[in-house]
Amino acid sequence: MESETLDTSSIRKIAIIGSGLAGLTAAIMLGRSGHQVRVFEKSRGPGGRLASKRVANGAVDVGAQYFTSRNPAFLKFLEDYAGADRFGPWRGTFGFQKAQEGWQPFPGESRYVGIPRMTAITRGLSEHVELTAQVRIERITRTGARWQLVSTDGKELGEFDQVVITAPPAQTQELLAASGMTQLLSETHAPGGDILPCWAVAVHFLKAPSAPFDAMRPDSDVLYWVANNSSKPGRDDSGQWWVLHATPEWTKANVDTTPETVTNELLTAFRGLTGFSGVPVESVAHRWLYARSASTDQPGFLWDQGQGVGVAGDWLVGGRVEGAWESANRLAEAMQAGE
Known part of the structure; x- marks a missing residue:
């Protein structure tokens, strides 16, 4: 009988910031490849722009x-x-x-x-990922070869090999600036x-x-x-x-x-x-x-392979809902191609 050994060296811990369509798509695609993925969301639940408000009945x-x-x-x-x-x-x-x-x-x-x-879609997608809600990420800091996520209340949320940011552009830029990632920050200015x-x-x-x-x-x-x-x-x-x-x-x-x-x-x-x-x-x-x-600059996604940090979102592909899925897919493919 042949024995099989799981090669854990290729399995990465990946943090996804934001649980809209882009964040959930990235989490599912990367998780499907065997990586350990955790999604962080500042609101009470997933949704992003697929948002609904509770009303009577x-x-x-x-x-x-x-x-x-x-x-x-x-x-x-x-x-x-x-x-x-x-x-x-x-x-x-x-x-x-x-x-x-x-x-x-x-x-x-x-x-x-x-x-x-509309939120039925992201609620359904979120059933396939590990989601931590009501946590706002203030910055990511380098600790050796890994990234530590730090919340706005100062809590450290774990170390990760790679980070994917799927927040709106202004919030993405604030996070990158607070994390000292000037090169990736500069790449967000035109599309965002x-x-x-x-x-x-x-x-x-x-x-x-x-x-x-x-x-x-x-x-x-x-x-x-x-x-x-x-x-x-x-x-x-x-x-x-x-x-x-x-x-x-x-x-x-x-x-x-x-x-x-x-x-x-x-x-x-x-x-x-x-x-x-x-x-x-x-x-x-x-x-x-x-x-x-409204930007005509549409790179699709941003990926700093050396740092292990990527950015995805519909604003990088023209703003359509399907664009969020497309952006996350393309980023996930680029991340896996660099393994």
């Missing part, structure tokens, strides 16, 4: 509203690791408004959402230099508003996106939840405005758009300081 999506897939392998990954029942097509009607031409339908394309909320903010407001009406489409890109100085969240599959809502996203320009001008004022301003613009005068029975507002990338 359910949840409402306040982050990414849907995603598309150009690479069939992306949907296969979600089926395998999130679960085929955790997402599905959103068959609502989509339209955009032109100043002189009125409303036009969006081009035909399959659009997908998490079921029963133009991240647009967004105020998001969700309002609940008992009586359904009348609108030309379920999801709309209006010609507006205030509203960038308007959507009937209740038209998505798996949302068993009484009445209707509508999600209103402000334009980047309006958000920048009102970034420090109170949530109450923002809600009133976006609701006024919504009424002007639809002619609906109903009063919401519930509302929730969320400010995204780093909503989407």
